Amino acid sequence: MKKDIHPNYGPVVFMDTTTGFKFLSGSTKGSSETVEWEDGNTYPLIRVETSADSHPFYTGKAKFTQADGRVDRFNKKYGIK
Secondary structure, three states, X not given: OXXXXXXXXXXEEEEEOOOOOEEEEEEOOOOOOEEEOOOOOEEEEEEEOOOOOOOHHHHOOOOOOOOXXXXXXXXXXXOOO
């Protein structure tokens, strides 16, 4: 690999702004805002609007609008009972 062309990769704390949930992960994104993590170290803090803690699919609050199957829709469209 070529030197000095890749971004710096390091640990970063992501915080869900809707729930306040925080998790530590690796990222190339940096931030001027920092936070002290549970292990006593200070990491850059990146605020995100949606994470697995607040996303409707992962929380089980997702609404599925398509309830009918393809066969049922075909039968309904052409009046077959």
